Amino acid sequence: MLAVACAFALPLVVLLATVRTSVGYWDTGDLQTVAWIAGIPYPTGYPLYVILAWTWTHALPLASVAMRVNALSAIAIAAGSAAVCAAALLLDVAADFALLGGFLFAFAHTVWYRATYADAHPVGFAVAFAAIVLAVRWARRGDARALAAAILTGGVALGLDNTTVLLIPGALVVAAGRRPPLRATALALAVACGIVAASYAYLPLRSAQVTAARLDPTLALGVAPGRPFWDDHHPATRAGFLALVAGTDWGAESAAGRLVSPAAAVKAARRFLPELRDDLHPGLAAIALLGLTFAAAAEPVIVLGLVLAAIVPALFGASYPPEADPQRYAFTLYAVAALGIAVFVSRMVRAVRADFAIAARAVAAGVLVVAIGREMLRADDLRWYRDDRSAAQFGADVVRSTADGAIVVVPWDYATPLAYRAYVEHAFGNRVVVCGFVEDYRDDYARWSGAHQIAVVGKSLPIVPGFRTRLLHDGDPFVFELVRVR
Incomplete structure (x- = not known):
């Protein structure tokens, strides 16, 4: 557990130091505003994220409100680092390499960049990936409490960001290696559904309240309800609720229908693989694939589930034309790649003769440390964005x-x-x-x-x-x- 704690704490310190300090344009500024006023943000509504961010910003009287909301993304990516480390330990990776695997994830430039500003996707990813790690614990150790916790955590993830539904196929495959206890599983599913339902009830209830109390000043101008910030899409109505939560205005359903097409796979490869190789170094990207292959030899079902959890969101992000930042669908891709690297390095060092083991471990750790240091040197742009006003x-x-x-x-x-x-x-x-x-x-x-x-x-x-x-x-x-x- 010390490695998991370090995998969270050390990246958190670095990530918080690069969090942007001021309000932003686009989705960032919307969430920074909505969090403070408990409004309704852009699709898909992110109700539990709004509740979390409202509580966080009002309870923490430090820095600007914008910076407080931005900090949630840094905390989420640090939690993702800890989850990568925990998953590696469950796959019998040595603690030092599990820790470095978490760092590889957190400090990859594409991931780190998105830890600096307000966005619901990093928070949803962190909780959803924690659910997958709990499912790995269930699959490997038969811990029924871990399975129940995975289901409940998955419900929280869906309440935060319903695009985390894209990780569910992978989670189901991970958990499929054992027969679940039916009664406990059914109870956990019922509670998880209750969490999701209660979260999304916020949207119509708050929308109705905003309209009744005339909180949105555009209403006084004769503008119809449903404008951004206070009451986006006016989910107090059935049509508004469905359009907001499902993202139908932007064709999300058609993108979901194209996930299994060859064209989607080609788009995803072109969109994400060059950045993945650049962030991890081409040699480490190849090592990630080898590591996952080694892990699959021992745990094929678990690795298949992890790969699905990485690929399905990436396919959606690449196939969704209105998405201005598809890289926020690649968090699990980076997490699983970092996990594969940790598995490979740990297996290779373990295979070395005992009299060379210390030297091999030092060399392997040094290579990963150099890769992490390289990403830190590439982070100058993040420091510029930090003070952008x-x-x-x-x-x-x-x-x-x-x-x-x-x-x-x-x-x-x-x-x-x-x-x-x-x-x-x-x-x-x-x-x-x-x-x-x-x-x-x-x-x-x-x-x-x-x-x-x-x-x-x-x-x-x-x-x-x-x-x-x-x-x-x-x-x-x-x-x-x-x-x-x-």
Whole structure:
């Protein structure tokens, strides 16, 4: 257990040191805002993540709210490192190599980068992979409590991020090597289902409350319920709930239907393998495959399950066209690769003659330490991102260039830091953030213009019939004012 504790604690210190300190654009800024106001984020809703992040940010009065939410990703990746170490120990890897395997996962650049900012996927992965490790313990040792814990932990993972359902096929295969105790398993499944149901009940209940209490300031402008931050998709309605949780607006169901196609496999290989080889070094990537092959000779069912848990999310991430960051579906791929490396190195050192064992162990450990050090040297960009305040500065620019009480129409990518400034920092005055494109509200501008300045954020000059345009802020993006032509 000392190795597992070190595999968590040491990466945590390093990862927290590179966590971003300020609000971000895009999904990051949305989660940083929603966490504080207990709102409803972008699909797929992530209800248990919101509850966790709300509790975390309000209970921890340190640093900015944005940094507190970002820190959850660092904690999750450190927990993933510990889970890799624990899985390696269960597969009879020596403790020192199990520990280094955890480090290889946590400090791989693709993984480390995503430990620095707010995202539900690292947290969901960490809990789901912990469930798989518990399933490995059940499969190897017949520990019924581990099986029950795996099922319950899987329920928590689904409540955090329902894309963790992609890891379930692998988990089921891992656990299939033994016949489960039916009564205990049924009870654990019932409780897990209850956890999932209770988690997702948050979405319609909070949506209804937000609407009834008129918490979303866009409602006062006559905008229909369902706008981002407070009430995305308005899941108080059946259609809104299904669209939010299933991601049907973005074609998630069609991507899931293409998972087993050859095209999906080709896309996944092209998308993820070059980065995997680069992050682990090509030689170590090959060693990972050999290590998994060695492990499969002794535990074929367990290794098959682990490989499925790595591949299925990667297939989905590569096949889902709207996904702007498919690498967040590759966490398990990196974890299983690191596990394979640890297995290979441990087996090779164990096979060396006793009089060469110490030297062999030192050489093998040295190679892994060099690989980890290489990733640390490549982390300079993470240190730059840590102090990036461009999104916060954009919020300040909008405040400076618009009148108090203005309606600011802004696309999603740029709306998130403005919402953070309005609802978290309370530094947006009486301005109202209306998320969307300029054409989405054409029918509303005439009604709004009598009482409010109308500001529009965009990359190009907006054309709205009946209005002329005045530049308020020259930047990237621009801020324009729509002035009604009388």
